[in-house]
Amino acid sequence: MATTEAKVAGSSSAAGLSWARVCKECGQLHEGSDCHLYEYQDEVDDELVCHICLQPLLRPMDTPCGHTYCFHCLSNFLKEQDFCPVDRQRLQLHQCRPSSLLVRNLLDKLTVMCPHSAECQLKMQRCELQPHLHNRCPVFRRLREEAEKRKRPSWNELKGRKSDGESSADAKHSATLSQNPTRDQPEPGLINPAYEESEDDNTPLRSSLVAEANVVELFREEPEEELGLRIVGGKDTPLGNIVIQEIVRDSLAARDGRLAPGDHILEVNDVSLASVPHSRAIAVLRQPSVLRLTVMQEKGFKTRDPRSDHLPSSGPAPTASQPSHSPHGNANSNHNPGSVLQVTLVKSQRSEPLGIKLIRKSDESGVFILDLLSGGLAAKDGKLRNNDKVLAINGHDLRHGTPESAAQIIQASEVRVNFVVMRPAEPQEEGGGSREGHSRAARRVPEPQYFRRRSTYIKDPPGGFSSQEKTVSMKKEPRLSLGITIAGGRDCRSRLPVYITSVQPVGCLHRDGTIQRGDVLLSINGVDLTQLTYNEAVSVLKAQTAQSQVALRVIQTHSENPDEDSEANKGDMDTMEDPRDDALNWTPLWTRWLGLPSPMHWCRDIVLQKTNNESWGFSIVGGYEESHGQQPFFIKTIVPGTPAHFDGRLKCGDEIVAVNGATTVGMNNSSLIPMLKLQKNKVTLTVVSWPGSLV
Secondary structure, eight states: OBOOOOSSOOSTTSTTOOTTTBOTTTOSBOOTTSOOOOEEOSOBOGGGBOTTTOSBOSSEEEOTTSOEEEHHHHHHHHHHOSBOTTTOOBOOGGGOEEOOHHHHHHHHTOEEEOSOTTTOOOEEEGGGHHHHHHHTOHHHHHHHHHHHHHHSOOHHHHHHHHHOOOSSHHHHHHHHOEEOSSOOSOOTTTSSGGGOOOSSTTOOOOOOOEEEEEEEEEOOSSTTOOOOEEEEEOTTSTTOSEEEEEEOTTSHHHHHOOOOTTOEEEEETTEEOTTOOHHHHHHHHTOSSOEEEEEEEEEOOOOOOGGGGGSOOOOOTTBSSOOOOOTTSOTTOTTOSEEEEEEEEEOSSTTOOOOEEEEOOSSSOSEEEEEEOTTSHHHHHOOOOTTOEEEEETTEEOTTOOHHHHHHHHHHOOSEEEEEEEEEOOOOBTTBSOHHHHHTTTSOOOOGGGSOEEOOOOOOOOTTEEEEEEEEEEEOOTTOOOOEEEEEETTSTTOEEEEEEEEOTTSHHHHHOOOOTTOEEEEETTEEOTTOOHHHHHHHHHHHHTSSEEEEEEEEEEESOHHHHHHHHHHHHHHHHOTTOOGGGOOOOHHHHHTSOGGGOEEEEEEEEOOTTOOOOEEEEEEEETTTEEEEEEEEEEOTTSHHHHHOOOOTTOEEEEETTEEOTTOOHHHHHHHHHTOOSEEEEEEEOOOOEEO
């Protein structure tokens, strides 16, 4: 048996203990690259002890030779060596797998004491320590509150920050980038304004537009398990960086909860993605091993203060406008498609239920209020309503959360529960403010700008991407199949054209060799396929295939980057050889869509609305460049707490083809930015959106 002892004094009176230095997971003082420290209360079985650090295992990893180590210990060891520390057999990290659920459960149940034992003597299971620290520990709460107070800048500091605009969005990020080795629960009020309360009339609210570098580790239970991330960007695209466009619901990344759309992935397992093409980044992210992601994450809100109206309005380029959104200062504005409200419920005692039913929706991520129980605290308060989207509870970001996680936060809260919700705009009747409109507020009527249409804006693809039409004509037996499977269609979520997901070896097209996976279907025997739904395309293909003469016209996209096509083709071959592959679920890489000619694009109008002192809250890249010529404009970042963020329809990687109906083709960056800033309360963005590459 092994006995462990604390390495750091647990009292908050220990010298140098502060919110910035204390670990947000174990509550101890240690370097970010070191393992977490715990004060174990019982002897720990030797089988549960790491042979490198001689402490109970943290995130245990099993080697092929039968030994188990902490993930941090093993990964650091294998950076210098290439063998198992015990039997010295050859070993690489990607060969290791997370330990069984049984072993992890045994470790989670080890009894530990709160590290701040001078004021908090509670004992609990190891897996319960982090929730205890963030929700119940008085020392941790005090440290956090002290840090929050220090974050509120003076008026002179705020004015200086506002005036010192940088020249680009990347400069803004580099100037505010802070190294934070672990992604913790967001501090209350940092991502959501649940705790934005001024102490007096002269104290401005916090300014927290900060980008942080965090490390997120994801463990695949199975080597083939998807992370559930859709990725855009790469050095071969105008975006440059690798950016998370979307997180798939109920996926590994969604359950982990630390990544969010808009995060920039800087490194994967210490491999930099700063200068790699899109396809190479996807290959790195698809490694069948434990992934250690270093990501840059945009944080929080700018200060909301009446005096901000007098500050200089110039902002960093290429941001569309400097983010200074007032998320709950415009609750009654008729110009907002959705109002953001802050609601505080005060319980008579800690265990009192709020009387709220929470659900998730099939067509939108996040947590929504289904019903308020009659006689419950929320119903009596009267400020929350059915169909409100819960953005945050007590400072915990729930934009991509689940009802279960929201319920846990509420249960762990004290008597005050702070909600930040977004309420859909209520449709206005001609007769004015009738109560009938209130009763229909929960049923949001689709607005015209939600519907996509065929793009009429003619433009060239980004530099380095192109397309080529090909036609295959053949005579065949009427009963002989073409041997292809298809996906897409204008009725799918992204309104994609119909494309080929597999070319089967038994079909006649495979023998010809011209048609490849990922080709977009244009027509068959002269029948146009580009505007059809999936079922319509299937019906046309079946009818035309029954003929003895078939002429199939497709379009193939190409990249000038040799790595792009070779990686894509390699991925296609690997997937075709995998008998478990489901061809219907295969989708092309994001970069394959970029080469399509503009008549193949479908666009939609997104109307953003704001008040005069707000910003749109997104940054763009693209436009005319001497080195690359004319490039399309792409959304690079969307800042939390701004109209673009709360609207929820703009995504990183979206291409802006028009503003208020005026085409962006031929514009340079310095022309589009002022044009966006001149739009005071409302702007209509016409965008083309392609789904990111799935990993």
